[in-house]
Amino acid sequence: MVASPIDSPTLSQPPAPVAPPVYPVARSKIKRLTELLLVAGAAGRCEFCNEFLYTHPITGESGNFAENAHIVAFSTLGPRGFEDRPTDIDDVSNLMLLCARDHKLIDDHPERYTRAMLEQRKREHEARIKRVTAIGPAMQTTVVTLKVQIGSDIVHVNRREIFEALQPRYPADNPLEIDFVDIGPERSGAFYELAAERIQKNVARLYDTGGELERTGHLSVFALAPIPLLMLFGHALSNKVSTDFFQCHRTRSDNRWTWYEGDTPVRFSARQLRQGTAPHCVGLVLSVSGPFAAESLPSSIDERYTLYEIYPRDIVPHRSLIRQRDDLEAFRARYRALLAEIQQDHPGLRELHLFPAVPAPVAVTCGFDLLPKVDPTLIIYDNLATEGGFVQRLKVNLHE
Ligand SMILES: [Zn+2]
Structure with a gap:
């Protein structure tokens, strides 16, 4: 029996009903x-x-x-x-x-x-x-990367950084890595011949009927390599498939392949640097990652040559100029427009000499945006400090 404050001291009487000593408390009832x-x-x-x-x-x-x-x-x-x-x-x-x-x-x-x-x-x-x-199958993308030797370094792209840069897309399968390391350093004689063959073979596989790319319908390109190789690679890609290009940002300490966002995009202009004497001798200078110096041109580009230039408006060209997707898109729009303008000014132009100072994704898109058989063959030069200027490397968009 429990003692109660209202217990009567009179033992002969039965105790009155009492409230229980422990009051029931409300308990959490999560639905x-x-x-x-x-x-x-x-x-x-x-x-x-x-x-x-x-x-x-x-x-x-x-x-x-x-x-x-x-x-x-x-x-x-x-x-x-x-x-x-x-x-x-x-x-x-x-x-x-x-x-x-x-x-x-x-x-x-x-x-x-x-x-x-x-x-x-x-x-x-x-x-x-x-x-x-929320990411559905429509956000899948096929990833292609390059593995090359630059100087004494082997350059290839880290998987985690690819994943970060792709968001909200995600890779469908393991990235396709086109490996150039075994064909030796870039400056060896047969490098570009072998590289062109390797690109052809791998890219053909990429666009194969029934392949992964046919299913995803989207390609993401992560490429860091010598500029002429990037242009060759870009030109081998098909512009019939929606394609995103990425850049390695040295200014980022982490997630280096993720585009910056939110700044006003860089604007690009084009101008004629000089008027040449021969209508079919034309050169194009791309001053994106560095300013152009006339003395870097080879002596073969003489007074016969008309020279055009694409350059950033209101800002000096520098290595980290392209930071956002929109910067790259602004360049591409200007480049495509200038190609058309040059062909208007020089009807029947077969070859265009290209002197690029550009970051990697710009080089890839320079090849990618060329219209096969419509745009002139590009004769691509590479600016080599060791050679004191531009040296002819290879041709893309051959017409034969
Ligand atoms: Zn926990």
Whole structure:
């Protein structure tokens, strides 16, 4: 028998009915739907450490290892419980899906893990899950990269950086890497002949009927190589498939292949540098990553040659000029327009001598944007400090 404050001292009388000594307290009753919303929104992962909570991390056994944690505690005496309390304490907006370890951590130290901080953590986790899982098959892309030797370095693209740069797209399969390393250093005699063969073979495979690219309908190009090789490669690609070009930004310490965003795009202009005496002798200077110096031209480009130049407006050309997709697109638009203008001014022009100071993606698009058989053959030069200027390297868009 339990003693009661209203017990009568008179033993002969039966005790009066009493209230139970422990008052029933309200208990958290999270609705089934709320629980489903919480688990689905968190993708079954701890909203603190991102661990998946429905498989044991060591044994791999299935089970529910998740805890539904209140941000503002169910009880006013609990962690963060004194704060401006939500109308429905069991609403999904006041719950986090957590592992037991992190649940204990946040409830043991409510002063460190404040309501505002936890709400932000939940918001960020759920937004990330939403973004990542919204990617459908239409966002797949086929990735192509080059592996080359430049000087004594082997240059190839890091997979993680590709993944970062592609977002919101994602690679369909393992990137196709065209490897030029075994055909020796670029300046050896047969390099470009062998490289052209290798490009032809690999690119033909890329566009094969029934191949991955036919399924994804989108190509992403990550290429860093000597400029003439990039132009050759760009020209071998088909402009019938939607293609994105990426650049390695040396100014970034991490995720170097991710385009910058948000600045006013660079604008490009074109001008005639000089008028030559022979109508079919024409050169084009591309001053994007560095300014043009007339003394870098080979002596064969004499007074017969008319010279045109594409250059950035209101800014001096420099190595990090192309930072955004829009910068590249602005260059491409100017380049295509100038090719047409040159052909108008020089009807029947068969060959155009090209003197590029450009970053890698600009070189690729210079080849890519050439119309086969319509645009003139490009005679491509490379600016070599060791040779004191431009040296003829190869031709693309041959007409025979
Ligand atoms: Zn956790």
